[in-house]
Amino acid sequence: MARAATQLHHEEHLGETLRQWLPGRLAPGAHSDFAIHHLDAPDAGFSGQTVLFTASWTTAEGTRESRELVLRMQSADHQLFTEPDALRQAAIMQALGGHPGVVTPSIVLTEADPSILGAPFYLMTRVHGRVPSDIPSWHKRGWTVELDTDQRRQMYDNALRALVAVHAVDDEQTLAVLRAPAQQPNVTALQQYLARLRDWYEVRRSELVLGEDVLAEAWTVLSSSVPDTDAETVVWGDARVGNMAFTEDLGVAALFDWETASTGPPEIDLGWWLMFERFLCESLGFTRMDGVPDDDAIVRRYQELGGHIDADLRYYTILAAFVLSLITNRLALLLVEGGLDEKTARSYPESAVALVRHYLDEFTS
Template identity: 35%
Template sequence: MPIPEQRDLGATRGVLADWLASRLGASDVSVSEITGPSFTGFSNETLLFDATWTEDGVPRTQGLVVRVEPTRHHLFLDPDFEFQYRVIKALGEGTDVPMPPMRWYEPDASALGAAFFVMEKVEGRVPADNPPYTQSGWLLDEAHPEERRRLVESGVDALCRIHAVDWRALDLGFLDKSQYGPTGIEQQLNYYERYLEWTARGRALPVAEAALEWLRANVPEQREIGLCWGDARINNQMFDDDYRCVAVLDWEMVTLADPMLDLGWWLFLDRHFHEGIPAPRMEGFPTRDDMVARYQANTGREPHDLFFYEVFAGLRFAVIMARLSALLAEFEILPVDN
């Protein structure tokens, strides 16, 4: 949900045209009407538009996406905005993970009031968060059961590609948050405990606190460290007309941990959008066992301790939603005692 802070999109068109002209070495850059969320969201503001210019005497048009670092509010404890750019660029250039092509990173806040990065626009559709894709929208209203199955299976396949990445070879070690302890589950638990404290600010959050206590008492053996997307779900993937994943989006939660962190989150969010909404399970959607089996077949990795990682997903989700509720209250969208 957006906060009541609106960017002047007309003025932004001119700013972006001038900025792109300096990057492209062109003097005739024009920017189309900007679409996407015109309000600053609680994570990264997103601006979509087409840029047109002349290159070597030939007219060029390119769809572009700008993501702007939030400045007045932060949904996450450590936003690490530049890290998102570095990960997207590394995966797009060095792996087979379907990614939007990255163009530029601008650390100077003078243009848009904050740092931002620019990607090429990828054509496709994303299952919606709001309203939930299980209640309305193209996936419910237009897709046939076999197309829904293909979509979810393609999404799982993209997740498997992420978990096949050699993060060391791509120099992604900067994702290690050593200030929270050793890389892996201990670091993750420490991070979310601090995130919970930061979010609660003295309020009692008994369910989240009980979940954290259970997790601390049931930590599984550390098996491996891999690149984890963090927010692994079909709502953060773009699909083409054939219901196949063409881009993995939203890397705000990217981290280094056991890949089961992602698989547990994937399974938890699948349950959330069906059982938690609640909504009937969409016809054609693979079952939990189907998705786990496909993951194992694709990766050769035997899933383990999934109950633990699904509980951990529930804690992570609760902390993020508590922080979001606090922001909504701060901006008087929800009552303070919500």
């Protein structure tokens, strides 16, 4: 009851703040009867809070306007990543949204002043669609299970088309938005990516819940076996079907979660895609449903659709599992702080570290 009362108070405060702050920015012309409806602000996540609401007003001409919106606010307390930046994520979505096949929600406005809501935030248009679930895994439950084989095949094919479209972006102006501010000249995008990862690893190393030895071994392999490539395209950073909204006819309505986006070879994303499917399926004891391709079929179809692979993907699956292990180790700490039992919290890094071990064995065999 206390938690419900706290949540209600939080939503009321958000609604009142938006009613006072938003009208002149969302409806700058003469208007009246500005209102906020259907506000839903679930408990803040570890990388930011999402708030859903509808804003409406009457124009000077007497027309009633209404917009369904999503507010994404940077996490002010618990953070999974070392440098959360909500406004950068908004800029990335704006830069990518105009490219063929790359569908991102439209950014309505951004606000850097933390005094408004407690942290920087942005508003975007709400996209309606069905999103495959992580918990419980979409390989076992949810609307994806109710699809027939051909529908699942179609959904997955459309998802891979979207990934190929992301990797087809080679516009210099767009890539400049995604590059790290301190990116050095005469250093490849992959080397830059690994340098940032090394720094993140060093920051989190002392607080690893488990897997310290395996991750140390993995980092030795990753740093000593760097592919010789100067490829640079968009790296989504969290490329997977769970970050896509699908229309009723199984087209891709939107691509979400660009928080860790950067640049580099496309194999970074493809390695993450392959690893995360295993994390949500085989690592949980599930078998892929009919219509959902295995790793080899994913790679083959990615290439048929126009994607390019120029390196050993085994390196990139180790890289992906290594990154996931850092994330889930941090997540376990935050979950325990939030009251979750330690055994359940540890299960996430346990699965991720086990994948690191699996991919290391594949790479060195």
